[in-house]
Amino acid sequence: MDWFLASRAIVRRMKTPEEWQKWLEQDCPSPRDSESGLVVLFAKRSTESSTSKARQTTEKSLLGGTEVELPMQENFVQSSHPSDMETRRQNDEKQDSYSAAVRHSLRTIPFSRNTFELITRAFYMHSSISRVISRADIPVFTHTKAVMEDEHGSKHDVSVFNLRTSNAWPVDLALTVTYFHHCNLKFAFIFGCDLKVEEEILSRLRLAGDDATHPLLLPGIIVEIERRRHVQIVDDIVNEVEARIHQLEVSPDTEEGMTTSQMEKSNKDKRSAWLNITYTRNCLQSWRKQLENIALHVDEVNRILLEGYGWSSNLTTPPPTPNAYEECPLINEEEIPIDLAQVVPEHSALCHEQPSERFVSIGCKIKSRTLAIIEEYDDKIRECSLRIEGMVMATQWAQGETSLEITKATSRDSKHMRSIALVTMLFLPGTFFAGVFSMSFFDWSGNNGQPLVSKYIWIYVLCTVLVTLVTLGLWYFLNIYRRRLSASNISAV
Template sequence: MDWPMEDLDWSDADLETFGFEPRSTVVLQKSESHITLIKDSLEGKDEWEDWFNDALSSAPIPNEFHVVLFSRASPIFEEDAPVSYISVSRGTWERLTRFLHVHRGITRSIARQVACVTSSYEESKGASTKICFTARMSKYLPGDLALSVTYIPSTESIFAVMYGCNKDQMQIIESRVRSAGDRTKYPLLMIGILVELEKERLVSMADHLLDGFTLRSEHLENGSWDPSVDMSKEKTQEYLGLCLQSRNLIDHMKAVRRQVVKLLAEIEEFEDYISSHKQGGRAHDGKRARQFKKTGAQMKKRLHDIINEYDGKMDECNMIVANITLAMQTVWNQIAMRDSDLNTRIAHVNTEVALDTKREGIQMRSIAILSMIYLPFSSVAALFSMDMFNWDAQNGDSVVSKYIWLFATLAVGLTAITVYAWYHITTRHERKADGDAQELQKKIGKIV
């Protein structure tokens, strides 16, 4: 069983989860003494050294709010680099994990590679009590992010790290933090921003799929269409790809929706914890609990709206799948009807050919019978009636006429003429039959 990871010092194995490359990193800060959000863009080792010196030179300030936004690494083989490729050196990251109280559980959340939300309550005596949250978007869609948040109840300080931000995401996060006002004191604010970014990512993909389906379906709905043209192999592959993308997006939305529901439970657990735990009997603990409860109620209302929006987008994606399935069934029915009509026509042609063959066979059989009956009698009668033979020849007369050669010549010549005429007529009929067959094949090809 995978037990929750304890809040211990980072080990070499934990650090090896990440890849390190110094790049531009944005740090957002806010405190009780500086209510205006301060933004720093850091990259080099010297800049980070100066930042640490400034941060550690003063005593801890109540209500500190620190957010580190790690920039995204360059794409790898045209795909987004993993969120674990952070934009600082290893030494800087080790110092950040101590300064920002980063929980080791973020390594497990990043390694899971799917949407998840986790929490950890590290209770101890004194000022070291920590409440840690980690969250992650699915890596199987572009633009994924990961987040770790640590809340120190004793100082009411919040430390957050966002992993894998591109420029647009950094601007959106900064804008949302600036517009949050006093809500930056709410520890789950950054997870709420992550949920909003995930919602925008999935909804934009769903809208893109829906636009593509609408453009294709309008042609099928409003115009005449021919299955052999409009549903060619390329078109069929496009519709199949659209269907598979819709199913895949539905699966992602379902997974994220489950995590949003889990986040609602996390908010309830956090509010119960804050209400039941007093930090040294401070007078303003009750006020803080009421503020958290009010902000939590607003966040829960927004999360319910997001859940409803996911449900609507999943219905739209299911509609795409259902309509594509209906269109494919209609096309296959059209093809089946055309095949049935073609088979019927072929059957009629085969029937006509069989009847013609039967009639010709009967005629040929009749001719053959008559020939077998009359030809021997005719040949014998003709032979005995010829003047070429003198059956009453006297002594010295020849029985065979000297003109017998003429008979042989004429017989052979007439036989040759007859055979040639038969061959010529038969060949012509065969050519005509071949032409009719080719014409029929062309018609069948056009139908198919």
């Protein structure tokens, strides 16, 4: 089987539906022509602004010695402000404040329904990408085998790779790659690109050279971009949690000087930090699982290549209908210019060489790098787990220190009470007898100079005895008898 090595790159930008239709009908590669290559379409977000001059300069510098075909200057979307590039960078820095609606903007593509229908047919886009994009909060990687029918009615075996990153944070991406085995032709559609992501992907494709022909290289590039995003997110949340852990060391005396609103805000921040790092760890674990799937499917792609572009016996997913790619689940009413990076194939000295061994070697590199990234994610997951456990431990320590302070304060109060009780014991007899003998029941100097005792002293004795008995009875009923009654009722139940 002939193998066409892609040796030059063309970057094009279409603005109008007529330009799209002309390119798709005349210049877009077709699997019927048995041309190898990689066709990548970058679909920016609906909120993304155009920076034509900066983009033109960037494309030339990124592609280096490759061929760049751009429309005439009048076709560019001109910036109305000379500092548009700086404004664009400021907008990128404000991505953390995106609303939930913007985060779901992968479902809003930057061109009209008719244009998108033409692209889906020309790019042989599989309908499974719709389900992948809909799972916004969950990262997904899928590999589906299918049979696609070209414009001339010929059927071809293809592999469809779909990848979607989580929209829990800004700058989420989605990718679909349709890989034709018989001619090594790949169509890729990347959703949600901004200028920085597009620059990085083009730069990595240029550096990859001939390795860009592997069907899993683009998913590998998305994995690298997502890794950098996750590293920054984990570092930020770890620093925040460590700051909250230090706040747990505040003594009870300091907390007494805080207002109620300050206490509520501090507690809310601590809870939010714990919830954020726990959610981040769960997301990292979900994404790690998808990385394992990518590494696993590298082996499956290698088996496909070694079997002469036949299906591996271990691939059990049933193929979809031949015309499944004709579905159009994602639409938008507006027409916004996008960018297309196309690697146009050329014959080379390797035209008649079997690509299987080369692809297997490239696949081993991709798998090795994916496994290395998985190990890095394991470290990040352990960092999150360490901070979660550290926050739990710090909370327990803070509670233990608070309990110790309460115990010490209780001990000090107990010592004071013992002192008070001792003083009371010393002065109570004297106070009692002083009060008794000072009553009018006793007359120490009577008419004849003799002490007299009133005949009504029995009233004092009777009232004292009755009140004492009532007090003791109430104490016994409230503190002893009622508790025993409750305990007996519970045991009976």
